[in-house]
Amino acid sequence: MQINENFSLKQYNTFGIDVSTRYFIEYQTEKELHDLLAGGLPAQPVFSLGAGSNLLFTHDYEGVMLHSQIKDIEPVEEHNDCVLVRAGAGVVWDDFVAYCVEKGWGGVENLSLIPGTVGASPVQNIGAYGVEAKDVVCKVDGVSFGSNSPVSFTNADCKFGYRDSAFKHLDEKIIVTYVNFRLSKKPEFKLEYGTIKEELKKYETINLQTIRRAIISIRESKLPDPVVMGNAGSFFKNPVVSKMQFEQLATQYPTIPHYTVSEQEVKIPAAWLIEQSGWKGKSCGNVGVHDKQPLVLINKGNATGDEVVKLSNQIRSSVEAKFNIKIYPEVIFL
Numbered sequence: 152m153q154i155n156e157n158f159s160l161k162q163y164n165t166f167g168i169d170v171s172t173r174y175f176i177e178y179q180t181e182k183e184l185h186d187l188l189a190g191g192l193p194a195q196p197v198f199s200l201g202a203g204s205n206l207l208f209t210h211d212y213e214g215v216m217l218h219s220q221i222k223d224i225e226p227v228e229e230h231n232d233c234v235l236v237r238a239g240a241g242v243v244w245d246d247f248v249a250y251c252v253e254k255g256w257g258g259v260e261n262l263s264l265i266p267g268t269v270g271a272s273p274v275q276n277i278g279a280y281g282v283e284a285k286d287v288v289c290k291v292d293g294v295s296f297g298s299n300s301p302v303s304f305t306n307a308d309c310k311f312g313y314r315d316s317a318f319k320h321l322d323e324k325i326i327v328t329y330v331n332f333r334l335s336k337k338p339e340f341k342l343e344y345g346t347i348k349e350e351l352k353k354y355e356t357i358n359l360q361t362i363r364r365a366i367i368s369i370r371e372s373k374l375p376d377p378v379v380m381g382n383a384g385s386f387f388k389n390p391v392v393s394k395m396q397f398e399q400l401a402t403q404y405p406t407i408p409h410y411t412v413s414e415q416e417v418k419i420p421a422a423w424l425i426e427q428s429g430w431k432g433k434s435c436g437n438v439g440v441h442d443k444q445p446l447v448l449i450n451k452g453n454a455t456g457d458e459v460v461k462l463s464n465q466i467r468s469s470v471e472a473k474f475n476i477k478i479y480p481e482v483i484f485l
């Protein structure tokens with residue numbers, strides 16, 4: 152176990168915001184985590200930090216950042232058509248995807264190259280190209296922070312929603328230690344989303360490997376690499392509006408993109424709303440809106456969290472003024 156005091160988080164958030172935490176503690180095993188909690192932590196509050204790829208730090212953190220280094224992956228059950236695999240919270244998400252694809256186990260290939268850790272995947276219910284964590288997670292193991300006791304959540308217990316789960320709403324803080332996934336040995340490919348089919352034309356066969364390569368190639372062409380340009384992926388969630396409001400908007404903007412959520416509700420891409428409000432490619436000092444994907448806010452140098460918040464508030468105000476639609480951050484402010 153490693154305990155660091157007054158530790159810089161610059162390398163631990165993909166926005167690259169230069170803040171520090173009072174304590175940064177890495178643990179290698181579930182037992183180390185239990186021992187740490189049993190001994191009492193040196194400060195409060197406490198936050199489970201993954202790779203910091205969905206966070207915006209607005210100031211130094213006065214408490215303890217816990218960072219899982221539980222990195223083992225193992226198949227725990229094998230059946231004719233599926234396999235259950237358990238992965239440690241500290242495993243890099245894309246390493247887990249690469250492992251599954253290599254083994255020929257389907258289910259997560261469409262989630263290739265999403266930054267972050269396995270531990271955050273059920274918390275965030277990560278999703279891309281028609282697949283979400285909720286489709287493959289069968290059990291989440293963790294430790295209840297208050298009682299230092301082991302807990303397990305079934306898929307239903309996780310109450311998955313759009314980039315949302317029970318873990319974000321429980322009164323009791325849960326530290327995820329392992330995530331158990333159900334993967335298919337006879338995968339059905341999901342190719343209907345985005346330009347996957349188009350991209351796959353470059354390959355002779357369609358299999359898990361080529362789907363993974365196609366997704367990586369699409370993502371690399373559209374999204375800025377956080378190592379080169381600080382960002383946290385989609386900054387805002389796509390808003391859901393009533394069908395009535397959508398129909399009114401459609402008379403004014405006949406080409407408005409949309410997805411039907413239910414008989415009464417329609418989802419509108421926040422990227423379109425932001426672009427129509429004139430923000431695509433715009434800069435404000437050290438921060439800006441990405442020129443290819445307006446849903447992504449970027450750190451153009453030494454941005455502070457407050458500068459990003461200010462820009463995001465300006466964008467939210469203009470979208471609301473133009474469309475009477477409120478958009479909300481997907482990114483967690485700390």
Ligand SMILES: Cc1cc2nc3c(=O)[nH]c(=O)nc-3n(C[C@H](O)[C@H](O)[C@H](O)COP(=O)(O)OP(=O)(O)OC[C@H]3O[C@@H](n4cnc5c(N)ncnc54)[C@H](O)[C@@H]3O)c2cc1C
Binds near residue numbers: 267
């Ligand atoms: C370029 C880019 C592209 C992205 N594309 C996508 C995308 O396509 N789809 C998508 O869904 N997301 C996307 N994201 C967002 C991000 O990758 C996900 O939200 C990811 O799951 C965050 O993982 P993390 O380990 O960095 O978590 P962090 O950002 O560190 O934390 C996120 C949340 O998870 C919690 N958490 C982390 N680890 C644990 C743990 N062990 N126990 C309990 N809670 C924990 C944190 O407390 C926090 O609430 C993108 C981000 C970037 C930078």
